[in-house]
Amino acid sequence: MFKYRIPDILRFVYPKAVWRCSSHERCIYLTFDDGCVPEVTPKVLEILENERIKATFFCVGENVEKYPLLFEELRARGHQVGNHTYNHLKGIKVSFDDYLANVEKADRLIGSPLFRPPYGRITPVQMKALRDRYGYKIILWDLITNDFNKNLSPSEIMRNIKRYTRNGSIVVFHDSVKAAKNMLAVLPEAIKWWKEEGYEFRTL
Numbered sequence: 001m002f003k004y005r006i007p008d009i010l011r012f013v014y015p016k017a018v019w020r021c022s023s024h025e026r027c028i029y030l031t032f033d034d035g036c037v038p039e040v041t042p043k044v045l046e047i048l049e050n051e052r053i054k055a056t057f058f059c060v061g062e063n064v065e066k067y068p069l070l071f072e073e074l075r076a077r078g079h080q081v082g083n084h085t086y087n088h089l090k091g092i093k094v095s096f097d098d099y100l101a102n103v104e105k106a107d108r109l110i111g112s113p114l115f116r117p118p119y120g121r122i123t124p125v126q127m128k129a130l131r132d133r134y135g136y137k138i139i140l141w142d143l144i145t146n147d148f149n150k151n152l153s154p155s156e157i158m159r160n161i162k163r164y165t166r167n168g169s170i171v172v173f174h175d176s177v178k179a180a181k182n183m184l185a186v187l188p189e190a191i192k193w194w195k196e197e198g199y200e201f202r203t204l
């Protein structure tokens with residue numbers, strides 16, 4: 001059993017995080033985590049360009065440091081970027097200070113007020129500090145595609161996208177090598193379906 005939609009209990013634990021945008025409008029928010037990497041991110045950019053869609057990329061600081069031109073290209077093409085820590089750190093595994101230092105290190109490379117904790121794992125105290133003291137907007141998600149899961153086929157992922165997409169959904173894909181096979185197979189088909197269903201694409 002794979003989770004696609006975030007359980008309500010978690011939304012209750014983190015009430016100030018953003019899970020979903022307006023439920024009154026037929027729109028969704030595409031997000032891509034864990035890039036930017038030269039093997040995958042340019043392919044995503046090409047798909048989005050052809051479909052005239054802007055998305056939000058939650059980049060890992062280390063990747064931005066390694067591939068600064070690719071990161072610049074993301075922004076030059078009008079996409080939004082967000083902070084996903086410097087090296088994909090799990091918040092519940094490290095001290096408060098280490099976590100904040102890691103996020104700040106990524107911020108010097110990425111420079112965005114949007115933050116998404118890797119694995120969605122962050123303590124309420126860390127989240128509160130990032131939000132209240134550092135002014136980050138914490139973005140989680142309404143629908144995670146599980147594209148990184150090699151036990152899932154593109155058609156299974158597609159079926160769940162159709163089942164769980166709703167107005168205002170923030171949708172997570174991964175522009176990572178691990179997820180590439182599933183993600184690149186599903187993304188064009190999902191975009192086609194969302195367009196047929198009348199969804200508009202927005203950035204956060």
Ligand SMILES: [Zn+2]
Pocket residue numbers: 033034084088118119
């Ligand atoms: Zn991640």
